[in-house]
Amino acid sequence: MVTTNIAVGSALRVHEVHKSFAVPDAPGTTRLALDGISFSIAAGELVSLVGPSGCGKSTLLRLIAGLDFPDAGELLVGEEKILGPSAARGLVFQDPNLFPWLTVRRNIEAGLVARGVLEAQRHEVSDFMRLVGLEAFANSYPHHLSGGMSQRVALARALINHPKVLLLDEPLGALDAFTRMRMQDEVLRLWENRRTTMLLVTHDIDEAIYMSDRILVMTPAPGRVDRKIDIDLLRPRDRTSEPFLRLRSQILEHLHFAGTAADVSA
Amino acid sequence: MLAVPLAGAIAFAAHLAVYKNETPMEARTYTNFLATFLIVSILIAVGQHRWRRLRVAVWRMRPLFTAAVLLLCAWELITAGWHWLPLPYFPSPAAVLQSMISDRALLFDSTWHSLVLLLAGYVLGALAAFVSGVCIGWSNSARYWGMPLLKVIGPVPATAWIPLAMVVSPSATISAAALIALAVWFPVTMLTSSGISNTRASYLDVARTLGANQRYLIFRVAIPAALPSIFVGLFMGLGASFLTLVVAESVGVKSGLGWYVSWAQGWAEYGKVFAALIIMAAFFSTIMTLLFKLRDRVLVWQKGMIKW
Numbered sequence: 001m002v003t004t005n006i007a008v009g010s011a012l013r014v015h016e017v018h019k020s021f022a023v024p025d026a027p028g029t030t031r032l033a034l035d036g037i038s039f040s041i042a043a044g045e046l047v048s049l050v051g052p053s054g055c056g057k058s059t060l061l062r063l064i065a066g067l068d069f070p071d072a073g074e075l076l077v078g079e080e081k082i083l084g085p086s087a088a089r090g091l092v093f094q095d096p097n098l099f100p101w102l103t104v105r106r107n108i109e110a111g112l113v114a115r116g117v118l119e120a121q122r123h124e125v126s127d128f129m130r131l132v133g134l135e136a137f138a139n140s141y142p143h144h145l146s147g148g149m150s151q152r153v154a155l156a157r158a159l160i161n162h163p164k165v166l167l168l169d170e171p172l173g174a175l176d177a178f179t180r181m182r183m184q185d186e187v188l189r190l191w192e193n194r195r196t197t198m199l200l201v202t203h204d205i206d207e208a209i210y211m212s213d214r215i216l217v218m219t220p221a222p223g224r225v226d227r228k229i230d231i232d233l234l235r236p237r238d239r240t241s242e243p244f245l246r247l248r249s250q251i252l253e254h255l256h257f258a259g260t261a262a263d264v265s266a
Numbered sequence: 267m268l269a270v271p272l273a274g275a276i277a278f279a280a281h282l283a284v285y286k287n288e289t290p291m292e293a294r295t296y297t298n299f300l301a302t303f304l305i306v307s308i309l310i311a312v313g314q315h316r317w318r319r320l321r322v323a324v325w326r327m328r329p330l331f332t333a334a335v336l337l338l339c340a341w342e343l344i345t346a347g348w349h350w351l352p353l354p355y356f357p358s359p360a361a362v363l364q365s366m367i368s369d370r371a372l373l374f375d376s377t378w379h380s381l382v383l384l385l386a387g388y389v390l391g392a393l394a395a396f397v398s399g400v401c402i403g404w405s406n407s408a409r410y411w412g413m414p415l416l417k418v419i420g421p422v423p424a425t426a427w428i429p430l431a432m433v434v435s436p437s438a439t440i441s442a443a444a445l446i447a448l449a450v451w452f453p454v455t456m457l458t459s460s461g462i463s464n465t466r467a468s469y470l471d472v473a474r475t476l477g478a479n480q481r482y483l484i485f486r487v488a489i490p491a492a493l494p495s496i497f498v499g500l501f502m503g504l505g506a507s508f509l510t511l512v513v514a515e516s517v518g519v520k521s522g523l524g525w526y527v528s529w530a531q532g533w534a535e536y537g538k539v540f541a542a543l544i545i546m547a548a549f550f551s552t553i554m555t556l557l558f559k560l561r562d563r564v565l566v567w568q569k570g571m572i573k574w
Binding site: 062065066067085086087089090091093095097099100101102103110111113114115141142143157158161 | 466468469472473478482490493566568569
């Protein structure tokens with residue numbers, strides 16, 4: 001069984017991270033994308049990162065994934081410094097990015113093939129396909145799948161490596177409202193079974209409140225973590241309950257205020 | 267329903283009318299051919315009422331066959347019937363068929379030589395192009411040195427090298443194979459390298475977070491992602507290889523269909539010229555079809571996504 005083979009998540013620590021990019025239109029100048037980001041996530045925690053577009057959420061996620069490097073500061077998983085991409089840190093994008101030339105089964109196997117452990121762990125492939133409810137589509141090619149199904153394959157593909165940290169970059173952003181709510185429950189189910197540390201980037205405040213233990217609110221230009229809000233509501237959460245709505249308006253108000261301030265300063 | 271037998275009957279009647287005053291010695295084979303066509307088409311027209319599967323099989327081909335046989339009929343009338351076109355440059359279909367049959371041994375031999383030469387050059391060029399294309403597409407230093415070479419050498423038609431190739435190489439066949447390889451190399455390298463370097467960055471990112479090493483990224487991400495583009499190059503290369511083959515055979519190599527055409531032309535045997543051209547058309551289009559079949563097999567994951 002998949003659930004018995006748990007790779008419990010690791011803690012994640014981000015310390016004083018700075019990152020700037022060259023501005024393509026004006027050579028020689030740079031734009032500060034992340035300005036001294038610091039936070040830590042305990043092992044097995046589910047934390048959301050919310051903020052308006054352009055606040056550096058995805059940049060931060062790429063740094064944690066090891067696909068890009070900070071100008072200054074430190075990123076640690078457990079006690080280890082992040083020096084490059086690793087199968088221990090799974091990443092799921094908004095676009096599922098399934099390999100179109102591989103069937104569903106082969107897409108899910110990709111991580112095992114890449115690490116050269118397919119023979120040893122082949123038995124898990126079926127478990128993971130069952131976990132995300134896609135056994136019937138094992139031999140289909142990705143372009144036959146709906147958006148929700150594709151994203152489930154992408155989740156299974158990331159999870160089969162038993163990552164210590166799962167990074168989710170607006171994974172449900174492209175789905176319709178109903179599929180999206182169903183998928184939120186599915187991701188929560190996966191998380192509750194496996195206790196992988198999860199960092200979820202989203203611009204959907206409801207999604208963040210519904211799913212996470214904690215919300216980090218980011219503000220743009222330059223990107224900063226502006227507030228950290230603990231969500232103490234019991235799961236499953238009621239999206240229409242009074243405390244839920246109170247949190248929602250609190251965050252919205254905050255972001256609105258922060259948004260205007262940023263516009264003035266820019 | 268009766269269009270094909272009707273067209274066959276018209277062609278047959280026209281053929282008999284054309285040859286009724288002459289001794290139809292050389293036209294005998296063509297007479298048999300048209301008669302066979304007429305009988306088979308009548309059999310099919312009758313048989314399709316009985317067998318549904320036969321009807322399904324022939325239904326789509328009816329207009330094509332009707333048009334083809336009427337075209338043959340028109341050709342015969344224009345040449346042998348009314349003598350509108352000057353001889354010996356435009357022989358009748360009967361004469362062409364006669365040449366094809368009487369010279370079949372040499373024609374077969376020529377086709378065989380062309381096939382061997384074409385395949386040797388094409389496979390060699392495509393393999394070399396695949397390697398150089400992947401290198402240029404993946405590695406920046408290979409791109410720095412390879413791209414200028416590709417841009418300078420590539421656009422020169424392979425046939426332009428013929429004078430040089432004949433001097434350098436001991437054997438005309440080897441130099442022809444090398445020229446075909448060169449003709450294939452340019453488009454395949456170009457399209458392979460552009461396919462590789464245009465691999466979606468997010469596929470590579472995903473693969474890296476799944477634990478992929480450099481080898482996985484090249485062989486299991488970049489190359490599969492580039493395959494549609496590589497096939498475009500293979501098709502372009504195939505066209506270029508046909509051209510180079512025919513030119514090389516008619517100026518240097520002493521065998522093959524290209525050589526046969528210019529040899530027959532030298533003897534003013536235009537029946538043979540036409541016969542060789544017909545065989546060439548069938549030969550090249552068969553190879554093209556085989557490449558399409560290979561494409562459909564390799565790119566099965568694109569089924570329903572592409573239309574070419």
